[in-house]
Amino acid sequence: MKHRLDDFLTILEKQLSDRSFVIGERPTVVDLSMIAYLQYPKQETGYDFAVSHPAINAWLRRVGALPGWRGAYELLPGTRMPSYA
Secondary structure, three states, X not given: OHHXXXXXXXXXXXXXXXXXXXXXXXXXXXXXXXXXXXXOOHHHHOOOHHHHOHHHHHHXXXXXXXXXXXXXXXXXXXXXXXXOO
């Protein structure tokens, strides 16, 4: 599965290299759908997007700055998952 995720991240990195959001310059449901899987900290995922995928990291920051945005840990009660990386 990690290989498949790495392939996906390579495609997404290229897609975001010349646009602000996945489809263009405005956020869409595609961005919200994808970020649901990519917003977790590197301690849980094993990915340091700031180092490995700078365009994805910038996109994560843009989505996180949208008015009303709340991350998963802000919305869901409970404790964080242990690291599986």
